[in-house]
Amino acid sequence: MKQHFEVVVVGGGITGLMFAALLARSRNGASLGITVLDAAARPQFSADDDIALRVSAIASGSARLLDSVGAWQRIRESRLCPYECMRVWDENDTPDGAAALRFDAAEFALPQLGFIVENILLQDALLRQLDATNVELRFASPISSLRQSGRQYEVELKGGECRVADLVVGADGSRSFVRRAVAIETRKWPYDQTAFVTHLRPEREHRATAWQRFLRQGPLGILPLPDGRVSVVWSTTPDLAKRALDASDAALGTMLTDASDRVLGELAAAGPRAAFPLGAQHAARYVLPGIALIGDAAHAIHPLAGQGANLGLQDAAELAAVLDAALQQGLHPGDEPVLRRYERARKGANATMLHFMTGLNRLFATDSRLVGQLRSAGMRIFNRSGPIRERVVKVALGVR
Ligand SMILES: Cc1cc2nc3c(=O)[nH]c(=O)nc-3n(C[C@H](O)[C@H](O)[C@H](O)COP(=O)(O)OP(=O)(O)OC[C@H]3O[C@@H](n4cnc5c(N)ncnc54)[C@H](O)[C@@H]3O)c2cc1C
Numbered sequence: 001m002k003q004h005f006e007v008v009v010v011g012g013g014i015t016g017l018m019f020a021a022l023l024a025r026s027r028n029g030a031s032l033g034i035t036v037l038d039a040a041a042r043p044q045f046s047a048d049d050d051i052a053l054r055v056s057a058i059a060s061g062s063a064r065l066l067d068s069v070g071a072w073q074r075i076r077e078s079r080l081c082p083y084e085c086m087r088v089w090d091e092n093d094t095p096d097g098a099a100a101l102r103f104d105a106a107e108f109a110l111p112q113l114g115f116i117v118e119n120i121l122l123q124d125a126l127l128r129q130l131d132a133t134n135v136e137l138r139f140a141s142p143i144s145s146l147r148q149s150g151r152q153y154e155v156e157l158k159g160g161e162c163r164v165a166d167l168v169v170g171a172d173g174s175r176s177f178v179r180r181a182v183a184i185e186t187r188k189w190p191y192d193q194t195a196f197v198t199h200l201r202p203e204r205e206h207r208a209t210a211w212q213r214f215l216r217q218g219p220l221g222i223l224p225l226p227d228g229r230v231s232v233v234w235s236t237t238p239d240l241a242k243r244a245l246d247a248s249d250a251a252l253g254t255m256l257t258d259a260s261d262r263v264l265g266e267l268a269a270a271g272p273r274a275a276f277p278l279g280a281q282h283a284a285r286y287v288l289p290g291i292a293l294i295g296d297a298a299h300a301i302h303p304l305a306g307q308g309a310n311l312g313l314q315d316a317a318e319l320a321a322v323l324d325a326a327l328q329q330g331l332h333p334g335d336e337p338v339l340r341r342y343e344r345a346r347k348g349a350n351a352t353m354l355h356f357m358t359g360l361n362r363l364f365a366t367d368s369r370l371v372g373q374l375r376s377a378g379m380r381i382f383n384r385s386g387p388i389r390e391r392v393v394k395v396a397l398g399v400r
Contacts, residue, residue, distance in 0.1 A: 002031040003331050007323075008155050008165035010143055010178050012038030014056075014119065015295025015312035016171030017126035021069040022320035024133040034135045035163060037155070039142035039172075042058065045124035047078050053197060053233045053272050054119040057083070057210065057223060057306030062313045063115060073123040078121055082112035082228040085209040087263075091216065096262055101139035113210070116129065116223045118230065119309075153290050167334040169292050169319070171312075175280065176297035182288055189280040193218045195303055196234040198273040200256060203265025206230050211263055212304070219304045220259050229270050232256060233303055238289040241275045262376035278302060280354050287339035287349055294319055299350045311350055318345045 007015045007023065020036050023029055058066075067234040068071040089100035105113050130137060137159075145156040146168065155163040166388040170178030179186070213220045218235030225231055234244065234256065244252055249269035257267045283298045295312030319342045 002028065002327075003330075004031060004033065005166040006033045006152075006164060007035070007167045007169065007333065008153075008163055009034065009169045009171055011170065011172035011295070011297065012036045012039075012040075012123070012127075012137070012139065013171060013173060013295065013312075014126070014309050015124050016169070017123060017130065018065065018069070018313050019169060019171060019294060019316035019320055020135050021129050021133070022065075022317060023127055023323060024130065024135050026070060026320055026327075028324055030134070031327070032333075034133075034214040035137045035138060036130070036135060037141045037157065037163075038231055040139065042137070042139040043120045043123045043126065045078065045118070045121045047166070050271070051079070051199065051225055051227060051229070053199070053231075053274055054121045054279075055116050055223065055225070056119055056122070056309045057114050058117050058122070059114045059307075059310045060110065060112070061312045065313050065317055066069070066122070066125070067237035069126070069338040070129045072123075074125040074128060075115075075117055075121055079118065079126075079207070079226050081116040083114055083116060083208050083210045083224055084112050085207070086113060086212070087209060088214070090214050091261070095211065095213075112208075114306075116210075116225060119159075120262045122309075134259060141351075143177060145180060147356050148290070151290065151332075166183045166332065167290055167292065167323075169294060170297040170318075171294050172297050174296040176293065176347045178291065179283060179293055179297055181192070182291050184288070184291075184293065185284045186281045187284065191218075191235075191278045191280070191302065192237070193235045193278045194238045195276045195278050196232075196241040196244045196273070197276065198232055198244075198252070199229045199271025200232055200253070200267040201229050201270040202267055206264060207279065210306075212259070213260060213263070215259060220256075220308070221304065222260060222264070223306075230264065230267075232267075234259060235278060235302070235304060238277070245250070245273055245275055276292075282351060282354055284342040287336065289336045289339075291332035292319055292342060293340050298346075299354055301350075301354045307353055311353060314349075315342075315346050318342050 009020050020034055024034055044347045084105045086103040087095040089095045142158050143155055144158045147154045153165045153168045155165055170176050172178055208224050211222040217237050221233040223231040226307050252269045253267055281300045283293055286293045286298050294315040301308055322342040331338050
């Protein structure tokens with residue numbers, strides 16, 4: 001008979017839910033007690049609601065992972081916007097200029113580069129799959145303390161209830177309670193940028209294209225939405241983000257029409273607004289005996305290439321696979337050598353993406369003419385660099 005272990009996942013965001021779904025469906029899932037705890041109320045998606053403010057660019061590789069746990073069908077049938085092209089250009093150039101980066105799905109023999117999906121729909125679709133498993137889902141249940149007790153951890157919920165876990169998975173976001181409770185340090189790289197997020201109605205069709213214009217203060221990302229609007233993520237100075245939050249609809253339209261260099265003509269305000277302070281951070285360790293961090297709890301990166309959620313999904317897949325292999329061999333899922341296999345597989349890859357995004361952001365946020373010329377030359381070379389270019393795009397799309 002297989003030994004029974006308790007796994008407590010703290011955080012029911014995209015990463016935590018994906019991990020629970022994969023582990024529950026793994027060969028040894030039935031012999032585990034899996035609980036997901038989240039501080040917030042259970043997210044509910046309805047196609048009658050307006051498109052939610054928070055959307056993510058989901059790479060094809062991540063879509064496949066969601067499909068592997070049965071969640072993709074609901075997402076596809078509900079609401080999403082495939083994007084087939086990507087245009088990246090510098091504020092001194094145009095989207096069709098020689099130094100602009102252009103990626104088209106057709107050139108990589110793919111039907112699309114990825115999909116724009118509402119975060120709440122991703123959660124909802126994963127939750128519906130989890131409802132059909134033996135995973136216990138507890139919302140409105142923030143954890144208030146984490147204490148080591150021999151080989152196990154006591155996880156206390158607000159209200160006093162206590163769970164004993166052989167493995168605690170911290171999937172509780174960039175301000176992770178779990179990470180702080182076990183004193184794992186993080187390195188931080190502040191950006192002095194804030195991401196202003198809203199939906200806009202463009203004068204011209206978005207043509208299923210993700211647009212990114214690099215401005216000195218930070219990149220402006222324009223993502224296509226299924227109803228013809230676009231989702232804007234404007235990484236800019238905290239002061240400009242505040243002005244955008246407080247602006248009238250007309251003034252906001254003018255600000256973003258200018259910032260986008262009219263690539264889609266006039267942009268009109270057409271949705272709620274929010275702002276998120278930006279910064280990169282990386283946990284010094286992802287694991288301790290009985291503890292593993294995944295997703296934003298382990299690493300937070302600049303949203304400029306829309307990779308954060310995708311990296312979290314890859315963490316979830318790797319940790320679930322490592323645990324399944326260990327359980328198959330009769331090993332304890334909280335053993336440090338087991339968990340280190342997960343850390344070794346993911347930490348380097350996440351660090352590479354984090355430093356690449358931080359570097360890219362800095363490279364474009366400079367006033368130096370020399371750097372500007374080198375940057376344009378680099379982009380032109382990259383455009384002509386066949387295999388390197390293909391490799392970079394495939395890594396970003398998760399279709400290696
Ligand atoms: C403006 C912006 C745009 C972005 N765009 C993209 C994109 O296009 N593509 C992409 O891949 N990524 C994008 N990202 C990044 C992406 O949103 C994150 O990487 C991703 O949401 C992280 O998911 P997570 O599940 O790891 O953490 P979170 O989504 O932060 O989830 C953490 C969960 O833990 C819960 N929690 C926290 N504390 C506790 C506690 N004490 N007890 C119990 N539960 C707790 C929270 O309620 C929450 O549900 C973007 C980020 C920003 C800021």
